[in-house]
Every structure is written in C-alpha cells, then in structure tokens.
Amino acid sequence: MVNLQTQLAGCKMASPLVLASGFLGLDWASLDRVAKSGAAAVTTKSCNLEGRDGYSNPTVLANENYMLNAIGLANAGIEHEIDEISTFKKKSQAVIIGSIFESSPEKFAEVAKRISTAKPHLIELDLSCPHLGGKGFENYKDFASDPKSISEVVKATKKATKIPIFAKLSPNVPNIGELAKAAESAGANGITAINTAGGMLISADFQKPILSNKYGGLSGPAIKPIALKSVYQIYESVKIPIIGTGGVATGEDAIEMLLAGAAAVGIGTATYHRGIEAFKLIESEMQHWMEKNKSGSVKELIGKAHE
Amino acid sequence: MDKKFTVKIPKAFTISRIEVENYRVKTFYFTESLPSQPGQFAMVWLPGVDEKPMSINSAFPFSISFAAVGTFSKALSNLNVGDKVGVSGPFGTFFPYKGKKVLLVGGGYGVVPLRFFAEEARRKGIVCEAIIGAKNKKDIIFDKRFEKEGCKVHIATDDGSIGFKGTAVALAEKLLKEEKFDEIFSCGPEMMMFHLSKLGKKLKIPTYVSAERYMKCAIGICGACTLGGQMCCRDGTVMVSDIPLATEDFGKFQRDKSGKKVKY
Numbered sequence: 001m002v003n004l005q006t007q008l009a010g011c012k013m014a015s016p017l018v019l020a021s022g023f024l025g026l027d028w029a030s031l032d033r034v035a036k037s038g039a040a041a042v043t044t045k046s047c048n049l050e051g052r053d054g055y056s057n058p059t060v061l062a063n064e065n066y067m068l069n070a071i072g073l074a075n076a077g078i079e080h081e082i083d084e085i086s087t088f089k090k091k092s093q094a095v096i097i098g099s100i101f102e103s104s105p106e107k108f109a110e111v112a113k114r115i116s117t118a119k120p121h122l123i124e125l126d127l128s129c130p131h132l133g134g135k136g137f138e139n140y141k142d143f144a145s146d147p148k149s150i151s152e153v154v155k156a157t158k159k160a161t162k163i164p165i166f167a168k169l170s171p172n173v174p175n176i177g178e179l180a181k182a183a184e185s186a187g188a189n190g191i192t193a194i195n196t197a198g199g200m201l202i203s204a205d206f207q208k209p210i211l212s213n214k215y216g217g218l219s220g221p222a223i224k225p226i227a228l229k230s231v232y233q234i235y236e237s238v239k240i241p242i243i244g245t246g247g248v249a250t251g252e253d254a255i256e257m258l259l260a261g262a263a264a265v266g267i268g269t270a271t272y273h274r275g276i277e278a279f280k281l282i283e284s285e286m287q288h289w290m291e292k293n294k295s296g297s298v299k300e301l302i303g304k305a306h307e
Numbered sequence: 308m309d310k311k312f313t314v315k316i317p318k319a320f321t322i323s324r325i326e327v328e329n330y331r332v333k334t335f336y337f338t339e340s341l342p343s344q345p346g347q348f349a350m351v352w353l354p355g356v357d358e359k360p361m362s363i364n365s366a367f368p369f370s371i372s373f374a375a376v377g378t379f380s381k382a383l384s385n386l387n388v389g390d391k392v393g394v395s396g397p398f399g400t401f402f403p404y405k406g407k408k409v410l411l412v413g414g415g416y417g418v419v420p421l422r423f424f425a426e427e428a429r430r431k432g433i434v435c436e437a438i439i440g441a442k443n444k445k446d447i448i449f450d451k452r453f454e455k456e457g458c459k460v461h462i463a464t465d466d467g468s469i470g471f472k473g474t475a476v477a478l479a480e481k482l483l484k485e486e487k488f489d490e491i492f493s494c495g496p497e498m499m500m501f502h503l504s505k506l507g508k509k510l511k512i513p514t515y516v517s518a519e520r521y522m523k524c525a526i527g528i529c530g531a532c533t534l535g536g537q538m539c540c541r542d543g544t545v546m547v548s549d550i551p552l553a554t555e556d557f558g559k560f561q562r563d564k565s566g567k568k569v570k571y
C-alpha cells in the first residue's frame with residue numbers, strides 16, 4: 001500500500017492535494033464539498049479588510065489548454081471570512097488555509113491578526129495578484145517582485161499571528177528562488193508557488209481585448225512548465241516546504257510537482273477540466289503511479305529530480 | 308481526459324431578426340446556432356459594457372429574450388439587425404425528459420427556458436401545461452408562444468388584471484388539485500420557486516427549479532454563484548428541488564458581486 005500522507009509546517013495531511021485559492025472558496029459549504037471530494041486541504045478565496053466587488057465581466061475565459069482570469073480579488077471582506085472559516089472548522093476535519101491580501105504590510109498584519117481569531121491551520125499571503133487596481137489599491141504594486149517588499153510583509157504578519165505563514169509567489173519575475181529566500185529569511189514557514197502568469201486574449205471578431213480588465217492571469221495545463229521550473233528553483237534556494245501549484249491536472253502532473261520539490265500540490269484549474277471529482281481522480285492516479293513505480297511514500301519523492 | 312467542460316471564449320453572433328414581446332422585452336434571433344438543451348444558458352458579451360447570463364430561448368437558430376431593465380440589458384436592447392454580440396456556451400444543466408405530463412411554472416424571464424422545453428417536449432410526445440405569473444397584465448409574455456407549442460396556458464397576476472388573481476404558486480396549488488401531473492418545472496423569482504418546491508414536496512410531485520445567483524465565470528470555478536456549495540452555473544441552474552431545499556441559502560439570501568449575503 002502506498003502512503004500519500006504529507007506534512008506542511010506541522011499540519012498532517014491525508015494526501016498532498018490542496019485546493020488552490022480562488023476556486024470555490026467563497027463560503028464554507030463549497031470548501032466542505034471540495035474537502036469531501038478528496039482535497040486534504042482547502043484554501044479560501046483571498047480576502048482583505050473591506051472586501052471588493054472585483055472587475056466587471058468578462059472575468060474568466062477558458063479552453064482545453066488554459067484559463068485566463070481577472071476576477072479582481074472579489075471577496076466579502078474579513079468579517080465575512082471569519083464566519084465562513086469558523087463554520088468550516090465546526091463541520092470539517094480537513095486542513096484549511098486562510099488566504100489574505102492587502103495594500104501595505106501594516107494592513108496585511110491587521111488582516112492576519114483578524115483571520116487568526118477563526119483559527120485556520122495556515123495563513124497564505126497572496127503577495128502577487130497581477131494588475132490589481134480599484135478603491136484603496138490605486139497605488140498598489142506587486143509585493144512579489146521585490147525581495148524587500150516580501151520581507152516587510154512577512155515580518156509584519158509574523159508579528160501579528162502565531163499561525164504558520166506561507167508566502168505565495170508570482171512567476172512573473174526573473175529569479176523566483178531569490179524571492180523565496182527573502183520570504184524564508186523574514187520568517188515564512190512555507191512557500192506557495194505559483195500564482196497565475198500574466199496574459200491577455202484579444203477577440204479577432206471584435207478587434208478588442210476580451211477581459212474587461214484587458215490583462216489577466218493565466219493558469220491550467222499551459223503554465224505547468226513555468227510552475228515546475230519555479231518550484232525546482234525555489235527548492236534549490238530554501239528549506240521550508242513548498243505547495244507546488246500551477247497546471248496540475250493529472251496524477252502524473254502531481255508526481256512531477258513532488259519531484260521538483262513540492263511537499264504538497266495545489267489544484268485549481270483542473271476543477272474546470274475534470275470537475276470537483278478532480279481530487280479523487282488525481283489521488284487514485286497518483287496511487288497507481290506509485291504502485292507501478294514501486295514508490296512507497298510521498299516523502300521519498302519530494303525533490304527527487306534534484307538528485 | 309474526461310471532457311465535461313464547455314469552452315468559454317466568446318464568438319461573434321449576428322442579430323438576424325428582432326421581435327418585440329412587450330413594452331420592455333425583446334427577442335433576438337441570430338444567424339448562428341448553439342446546440343443546447345432547454346434550461347441551459349449562454350454568456351452574452353457586449354464589448355465595453357458587460358457580459359451576463361441569458362437563458363437560451365432556442366438553439367437552431369440561437370435566440371434570447373430579455374427585459375431592458377439596467378445598464379447591460381438596455382444597451383443590448385439598443386442593438387439592431389446586423390449588429391454582433393459575443394456568445395459562449397451552452398452552460399449548466401437542463402430539464403429532464405422523464406414525465407408524460409409536466410406543469411411548467413414561469414415568472415418574469417423564467418418563461419424563456421420553459422417555452423424552449425415545451426417546444427422540445429412536444430416532439431417527444433410530452434404534454435405540457437404552462438402557468439405564467441406576473442404582477443400585471445402588461446408584464447405577461449410568451450402566452451401565445453406556449454399556445455403555439457400546443458400548451459394549455461394559465462395566467463396569474465397579483466392584481467387580477469388578467470387571469471387568476473394571486474400568485475403563480477396559488478394557481479399551481481389549485482390546478483394540482485384538479486389534474487394529475489408527473490412533474491413540476493419552474494423558473495422565475497426565487498421566492499416563487501421556493502414555495503413551489505415546498506408544495507411539490509408536500510404533494511410528492513418531483514419538482515425541478517432553475518436556481519440562479521450572481522454569475523461571473525459560468526463554468527463552476529469562481530464560487531460566486533454558490534447555493535450552499537452547489538454552483539448554480541454548473542451543478543444547476545436546473546436542480547431537483549430537494550437539493551436547494553437542503554441548503555441554508557435557498558429562499559433565504561443571495562450574494563452580491565463581492566460575495567456578501569443579501570437577504571430576500
């Protein structure tokens with residue numbers, strides 16, 4: 001029997017499969033459904049202090065190879081998030097990761113402090129939403145492209161909470177390893193990588209960009225090579241665990257992510273291509289692969305491509 | 308891989324014919340077709356304005372019916388024959404072809420998918436009767452269209468300006484005492500569907516509703532349209548009423564663009 005168990009900053013997980021932030025994460029009932037469908041951990045939709053309406057439609061485009069989104073971090077705000085996480089914790093044993101974002105290190109710390117009252121197992125810092133704008137975010141600059149900014153946010157949030165902090169990084173940078181190093185040195189307990197890669201689609205029919213925000217973030221099978229490279233580089237740079245995310249659609253993709261150095265595997269866009277059943281399907285494909293390749297545990301696969 | 312997803316990238320569809328249904332509702336017919344089933348919806352994109360879900364009124368050719376009530380629908384209403392809109396879909400579930408005699412209960416634009424069902428049902432030998440509910444006589448649409456599909460039509464208005472005076476649900480209760488139906492299909496305001504679901508449960512008649520929430524992605528991933536963990540855009544909109552009735556949400560609250568709860 002193969003062993004799919006893994007660990008993330010002291011959290012025991014039945015398998016490495018984690019629901020990525022932004023997918024079905026608005027209410028406890030959706031998260032509970034995903035957990036029941038085989039995700040060992042679920043990440044909430046990123047939230048901030050006040051909440052946001054997000055951008056107008058079209059916000060999400062998708063085909064068999066990729067998804068492009070500019071939801072614009074729509075969320076109902078921290079008070080609402082605390083309610084949903086607290087309810088989830090009463091209903092489910094699964095690991096829950098509270099994802100947060102804000103426009104300054106101080107505000108990041110404030111959301112981290114507030115969300116901690118709902119006791120999520122881990123907190124993820126969304127440092128890297130591409131093209132954020134709107135009320136309160138007029139001068140927003142991506143924290144994830146600058147080691148100093150990453151370090152400031154991680155330090156501020158570490159002071160505000162005892163819950164382990166994961167820093168979520170963007171692939172839209174020259175050297176992601178350095179940025180992961182900055183997060184680790186500032187005290188981060190883990191890294192999530194990657195967020196979406198910048199992209200856009202133009203309609204030839206209308207001769208216009210399709211997303212109302214013009215630019216968006218690319219996810220799904222098309223970004224798997226970018227995600228693998230990022231996780232591989234991060235693994236070379238830091239000791240803390242990595243939630244490897246980006247383009248995982250099959251059990252074999254998940255195994256590749258472990259081999260690159262991930263301790264857990266984030267799954268988002270696959271819920272579009274394969275439905276919520278994606279978690280069960282990927283889990284059984286991983287089991288098959290491990291049996292066939294005489295691999296007894298997840299632990300022995302983590303980072304093996306580096307040997 | 309198990310292909311269950313619908314590509315969501317809009318294609319240009321050209322308006323070929325416009326019919327005016329009443330003082331604010333129009334039907335647009337397009338040059339193009341969209342193979343689909345009654346109850347499914349399309350995302351309609353007006354570049355520079357917005358993109359919104361619209362029930363499919365017919366598949367061959369594709370058509371939609373809509374009320375000019377706000378920014379998007381008024382802009383849509385201003386278009387002319389020859390103009391183009393972006394269309395993607397079809398999305399969501401559809402009404403099943405199971406019973407031999409079905410009661411259709413529609414309010415507002417809810418009549419749109421029910422009319423599409425009546426058209427398909429007729430070909431399959433399923434008998435339909437339709438209840439159309441509205442505030443006032445001037446808001447009744449599609450009565451002639453249902454008749455054209457061979458349906459007996461019953462009208463309910465809140466003010467009694469035409470037909471039965473009272474709600475569509477009250478009229479359904481009356482009708483269900485007099486006649487036997489295998490199923491109830493409903494689309495319209497949530498409170499109407501909520502009370503109808505409870506009625507169907509009481510009378511042990513399988514009831515299907517078209518549950519709607521604010522929609523963004525239309526492909527079941529963003530979570531905006533959650534109804535107690537069911538994504539209306541992918542697990543619905545058509546659901547057997549036990550599913551929404553089992554949630555804490557149905558008939559109680561919906562969610563705004565940010566995801567905040569808004570009470571009914």
Ligand SMILES: Cc1cc2nc3c(=O)[nH]c(=O)nc-3n(C[C@H](O)[C@H](O)[C@H](O)COP(=O)(O)OP(=O)(O)OC[C@H]3O[C@@H](n4cnc5c(N)ncnc54)[C@H](O)[C@@H]3O)c2cc1C
Binds near residue numbers: 359361
């Ligand atoms: C699955 C699904 C299918 C839909 N199918 C149709 C359809 O076939 N035809 C259609 O007209 N609309 C349909 N809608 C509603 C449609 O997507 C838009 O919400 C509607 O066109 C209003 O958008 P707007 O920007 O013009 O107005 P908004 O600014 O969003 O709304 C203006 C005001 O009108 C009210 N309102 C919204 N829709 C209606 C309506 N249809 N009748 C009366 N008042 C309304 C709102 O509550 C608000 O107070 C559907 C929605 C969903 C989720």
Ligand SMILES: Cc1cc2nc3c(=O)[nH]c(=O)nc-3n(C[C@H](O)[C@H](O)[C@H](O)COP(=O)(O)O)c2cc1C
Binds near residue numbers: 194246
């Ligand atoms: C519609 C959508 C919304 C997303 N929202 C968030 C978010 O709120 N916070 C965040 O950190 N990442 C968000 N992401 C990024 C995902 O969590 C993930 O990093 C990315 O999609 C790559 O994984 P995938 O290829 O498995 O989807 C979002 C992605 C999509 C497609």
Ligand code: FES
Binds near residue numbers: 522526531
């Ligand atoms: S609209 Fe995104 S999940 Fe339904």
